[in-house]
Amino acid sequence: MLIFEHTHPGTRNRAQQPAAVADTQLADIPANQLRQQPAALPAVSELQVIRHYTRLSQQNFAIDSHFYPLGSCTMKYNPRGANRAAMQPGFLSRHPYAPTASHAQGLLACLYELQQILKAATGMCGVSLTPMAGAQGELAGMAMIRAYHLARGDSQRCEVLVPDAAHGTNPATAVMCGYRVRDIPTDRNGDVDIAALQQVVGPQTAAIMLTNPSTLGVFERNIEPIAAIVHAAGGLLYYDGANLNAILGKAQPARMGFDVVHLNLHKTFSTPHGGGGPGAGPVLVNERLEPFLPVPLVIQESDGYRWVEAPERPQSIGRLSTFMGNVGILLRAWAYARMLGREGLPRVADYATLNANYLAARLRQAGFDLAYPDRRATHEFIITLRHEQKQYGVSAMDYAKRLLDYGHHAPTTYFPLLVPECLLIEPTETESRATLDRFVEALIAIRDEGRSNPDILHTAPHTLPVRRLDEVRAAREPDLRWRSGSG
Amino acid sequence: MPFIPHAADDVAAMLDTIGVASIEALFDEIPAPLQQCDLSAIEPGEPEMVVSRLAAERAAADGVPICFVGAGAYDHHIPAAVWDLVTRGEFYSAYTPYQAEASQGTLQLIYEFQSMIAALTALDVANASLYDGASALAEAVLMALRGNRSNRSRQVLLPRTLHPAYRATVATIVTPQQVELETIDYQRDSGTLDVAALAPYEANPPAALVVPQPNFFGQLEAVDQLTDWAHRHGVLLIAVVNPIALALLKPPGEWGEKGADIACGEGQPLGIPLASGGPYLGFISCREALLRQLPGRLVGRTVDRDGKPGFTLTLQAREQHIRRSRATSNICTNQGLLAAAATIYMALLGSDGLTAVARACHANRNALLTALTEIAQVEAPFSGAGFHEAVIRIGQPADQIIRSLAAQNLIGGYPLANDYPELGEDALLICATESRSAADISRYRDNLQRILERRGPACTRLRPADGL
Numbered sequence: 005m006l007i008f009e010h011t012h013p014g015t016r017n018r019a020q021q022p023a024a025v026a027d028t029q030l031a032d033i034p035a036n037q038l039r040q041q042p043a044a045l046p047a048v049s050e051l052q053v054i055r056h057y058t059r060l061s062q063q064n065f066a067i068d069s070h071f072y073p074l075g076s077c078t079m080k081y082n083p084r085g086a087n088r089a090a091m092q093p094g095f096l097s098r099h100p101y102a103p104t105a106s107h108a109q110g111l112l113a114c115l116y117e118l119q120q121i122l123k124a125a126t127g128m129c130g131v132s133l134t135p136m137a138g139a140q141g142e143l144a145g146m147a148m149i150r151a152y153h154l155a156r157g158d159s160q161r162c163e164v165l166v167p168d169a170a171h172g173t174n175p176a177t178a179v180m181c182g183y184r185v186r187d188i189p190t191d192r193n194g195d196v197d198i199a200a201l202q203q204v205v206g207p208q209t210a211a212i213m214l215t216n217p218s219t220l221g222v223f224e225r226n227i228e229p230i231a232a233i234v235h236a237a238g239g240l241l242y243y244d245g246a247n248l249n250a251i252l253g254k255a256q257p258a259r260m261g262f263d264v265v266h267l268n269l270h271k272t273f274s275t276p277h278g279g280g281g282p283g284a285g286p287v288l289v290n291e292r293l294e295p296f297l298p299v300p301l302v303i304q305e306s307d308g309y310r311w312v313e314a315p316e317r318p319q320s321i322g323r324l325s326t327f328m329g330n331v332g333i334l335l336r337a338w339a340y341a342r343m344l345g346r347e348g349l350p351r352v353a354d355y356a357t358l359n360a361n362y363l364a365a366r367l368r369q370a371g372f373d374l375a376y377p378d379r380r381a382t383h384e385f386i387i388t389l390r391h392e393q394k395q396y397g398v399s400a401m402d403y404a405k406r407l408l409d410y411g412h413h414a415p416t417t418y419f420p421l422l423v424p425e426c427l428l429i430e431p432t433e434t435e436s437r438a439t440l441d442r443f444v445e446a447l448i449a450i451r452d453e454g455r456s457n458p459d460i461l462h463t464a465p466h467t468l469p470v471r472r473l474d475e476v477r478a479a480r481e482p483d484l485r486w487r488s489g490s491g
Numbered sequence: 492m493p494f495i496p497h498a499a500d501d502v503a504a505m506l507d508t509i510g511v512a513s514i515e516a517l518f519d520e521i522p523a524p525l526q527q528c529d530l531s532a533i534e535p536g537e538p539e540m541v542v543s544r545l546a547a548e549r550a551a552a553d554g555v556p557i558c559f560v561g562a563g564a565y566d567h568h569i570p571a572a573v574w575d576l577v578t579r580g581e582f583y584s585a586y587t588p589y590q591a592e593a594s595q596g597t598l599q600l601i602y603e604f605q606s607m608i609a610a611l612t613a614l615d616v617a618n619a620s621l622y623d624g625a626s627a628l629a630e631a632v633l634m635a636l637r638g639n640r641s642n643r644s645r646q647v648l649l650p651r652t653l654h655p656a657y658r659a660t661v662a663t664i665v666t667p668q669q670v671e672l673e674t675i676d677y678q679r680d681s682g683t684l685d686v687a688a689l690a691p692y693e694a695n696p697p698a699a700l701v702v703p704q705p706n707f708f709g710q711l712e713a714v715d716q717l718t719d720w721a722h723r724h725g726v727l728l729i730a731v732v733n734p735i736a737l738a739l740l741k742p743p744g745e746w747g748e749k750g751a752d753i754a755c756g757e758g759q760p761l762g763i764p765l766a767s768g769g770p771y772l773g774f775i776s777c778r779e780a781l782l783r784q785l786p787g788r789l790v791g792r793t794v795d796r797d798g799k800p801g802f803t804l805t806l807q808a809r810e811q812h813i814r815r816s817r818a819t820s821n822i823c824t825n826q827g828l829l830a831a832a833a834t835i836y837m838a839l840l841g842s843d844g845l846t847a848v849a850r851a852c853h854a855n856r857n858a859l860l861t862a863l864t865e866i867a868q869v870e871a872p873f874s875g876a877g878f879h880e881a882v883i884r885i886g887q888p889a890d891q892i893i894r895s896l897a898a899q900n901l902i903g904g905y906p907l908a909n910d911y912p913e914l915g916e917d918a919l920l921i922c923a924t925e926s927r928s929a930a931d932i933s934r935y936r937d938n939l940q941r942i943l944e945r946r947g948p949a950c951t952r953l954r955p956a957d958g959l
Contacts, residue, residue: 007603007838020570021844022851022925029854033876037711039741042842044610053838054572060596061581068580081494082584085539094550100768101560101905106897110549111767124532136622136769137824143664150667176811176821182667185816223520254518255525278828279597280587280788282770298663322663326563326625326656326757327768339546343493345536350528354514355495361517362505380520408593436496437505463796468592470801478793478805484616485606
């Protein structure tokens with residue numbers, strides 16, 4: 005039932021209404037500027053609202069309630085302590101334009117420390133915290149690359165190279181920045197095909213966008229030759245930080261030869277995913293891209309911290325948000341990083357990698373096919389169900405849906421596109437061995453069901469608030485909003 | 492180890508299962524020269540108790556001043572229920588609802604959000620949210636360029652009465668796609684856009700015209716005339732609106748004869764704390780004809796295999812994870828948790844409550860303007876109606892006065908001189924929402940009067956700079 009359908013006309017939440025204002029006080033607004041029909045919003049009591057949204061929340065799987073091994077999304081525990089740090093009244097009530105000298109030094113100290121932590125973790129020399137999501141970080145990074153080439157009068161670079169295993173945001177971002185995209189194939193072992201790269205790289209190459217470890221769940225072993233080839237052609241290297249959790253505190257994008265990096269704080273730094281945002285996608289750069297960083301930046305001077313805005317940064321690509329990006333998310337990442345500290349950051353990569361390799365080893369011992377059996381798993385890995393599909397007609401989607409019945413969120417399915425019938429599994433470091441064991445047992449049980457009674461899988465899930473949804477109908481006859489009088 | 496549950500015997504057993512001697516051995520595919528990371532610049536870790544205390548101290552140092560600034564972010568009362576519900580772990584720690592059956596809570600909530608935004612703007616469809624107001628406008632501009640069937644112009648008109656940070660953000664995001672952003676000046680007496688100023692663009696009409704309502708100065712634009720001008724010339728009209736104001740003011744879908752084509756704006760006023768500028772909430776809605784040009788996530792209602800109603804992400808063929816380089820935008824994550832806050836806020840207030848808030852904001856804005864202009868040196872340069880905010884001139888450099896007010900724990904407004912030098916160094920944008928009391932307003936007036944008097948009449952009125 006929709007909240008609108010609880011409406012009882014005349015219901016008002018008097019506790020949420022300020023004192024009434026006489027009509028005469030609106031007399032200065034011309035009649036033709038006024039709204040005639042009230043908006044069709046619900047008219048319900050405060051208790052109804054609480055019950056309705058509490059019930060809705062109970063229809064979600066979440067990290068707080070379920071194992072959530074969604075590959076390439078790093079669904080680790082979001083510490084409550086980080087949430088509390090960001091929800092301090094002084095932080096929540098601060099207006100973005102409150103003067104910084106008198107009313108922002110505490111906030112800016114946190115943001116400045118976060119800048120320093122991210123620089124140390126990546127080895128880069130400049131940082132801007134302002135991008136509001138990974139995709140906006142990508143946009144900032146590619147816009148900086150574009151600005152760099154143009155500032156050198158190098159206007160012929162019109163292509164961006166993207167491996168075929170990359171996240172969809174990579175090619176979409178390159179196009180938003182005015183580039184043509186060239187796909188680079190992956191070799192049999194999951195590394196970038198160097199011969200193919202050499203054939204397409206050239207004076208038209210603006211950059212290559214890479215995720216390392218890649219979305220195939222393996223470390224790109226050729227990263228040094230790739231960097232040499234692209235740099236020799238005058239192109240730059242873009243690092244998509246989606247998988248930084250695998251190498252946090254162990255290896256740095258700067259040392260691999262990357263010129264610009266975006267991080268996903270909602271992945272590696274454990275800020276909440278919130279049902280699809282907000283995220284934060286800070287960008288970090290080396291010296292050559294430093295002048296182009298998006299504004300504002302936080303700097304420390306003898307008399308305190310302050311923002312640096314566009315007039316002081318004439319080569320900046322500019323502003324990406326009305327104010328300063330997702331500050332509340334940055335504060336959560338700051339609190340998380342301060343709790344972990346210098347010794348805790350590498351442990352993230354250690355235990356994320358341990359958990360993934362343990363899970364991969366157990367599944368392999370149970371007879372599941374790893375997509376890259378000769379490779380070490382990173383913080384995630386892929387199993388392929390093509391054999392089960394061929395022999396029993398049971399698909400990766402069937403497994404995903406049946407896993408929900410077993411109380412586990414599904415891994416990422418059908419991505420990367422290179423591996424047929426794949427599950428991309430990322431357990432993260434915050435899960436216990438016991439949870440991983442239960443997940444293995446669930447997959448074995450599902451495989452048995454798929455072989456003996458595949459219909460159980462085809463028709464799964466069976467225990468959730470709804471069963472498999474008609475997505476074709478949703479797209480063919482879009483019903484995107486409630487209207488009064490509709491059902 | 493913070494947040495890592497492994498006991499020593501777990502680690503030993505796991506390594507044994509994998510068949511390696513140590514965790515270090517799991518990194519053996521990383522070339523040796525790359526296995527370095529100097530973290531000495533980072534402090535050692537601290538327990539939650541210590542980090543909590545540091546956060547509390549720093550937040551307290553920033554104070555909780557009385558806020559008379561708006562300029563794109565508004566200090567409204569947020570019902571306690573909003574964030575009690577939003578921070579429930581089931582909302583807070585879920586991800587994008589790819590597995591629809593396990594995400595009906597988030598999906599239904601977004602469907603309700605889309606319904607409420609569409610209703611508030613009086614347009615056909617809204618998406619699941621964008622990052623913030625400024626970036627939502629950038630997406631609206633790109634959408635209009637794709638969706639305008641009357642012309643192939645790459646030009647978009649942005650009035651100077653639009654928030655300066657919105658203009659800057661749009662420029663950053665759309666410039667790489669060969670878009671020409673043309674700035675339109677405003678009338679000095681009203682602080683609004685003049686339809687006559689658009690005449691030069693009639694010969695070669697642009698793809699879109701952006702109209703903010705209320706505008707950055709808090710003034711009301713002639714939205715009907717501007718919309719009709721746009722449609723007469725095959726131009727799409729993009730409305731940038733404040734969602735609280737929409738409870739009182741004519742919604743974009745009803746502007747002029749045909750209504751605006753796209754509406755977007757900042758959803759922060761709907762139950763989202765000021766929080767130094769984010770995370771906020773971009774919203775966007777449009778007419779049905781532009782549906783396939785909408786960027787970002789969309790939730791649709793459908794049925795499951797038993798015919799029971801349910802919700803799912805839909806029309807994903809527009810999006811980057813399906814279409815890759817041919818997507819409508821690179822956007823992936825949106826602002827799901829903030830959309831939840833806005834939905835719960837709107838459900839709690841309803842149309843009556845939202846209207847009551849808007850009326851109280853308007854009354855307070857007028858009361859503030861009246862109180863401050865009682866001071867001899869203070870005057871209001873613009874005539875005509877406004878909402879939320881107003882421009883005043885105070886006879887002294889606004890940035891200095893702001894600092895003096897801050898020492899009294901008052902955030903006095905937004906100095907306009909950097910963005911609008913023609914208004915004078917003493918021009919200040921002020922705001923009062925429903926949460927300012929009569930005592931707050933008196934306190935502001937008394938302090939401002941005292942500060943201006945102390946600085947004395949010696950400082951003559953500043954002259955506006957010539958031109959722009």
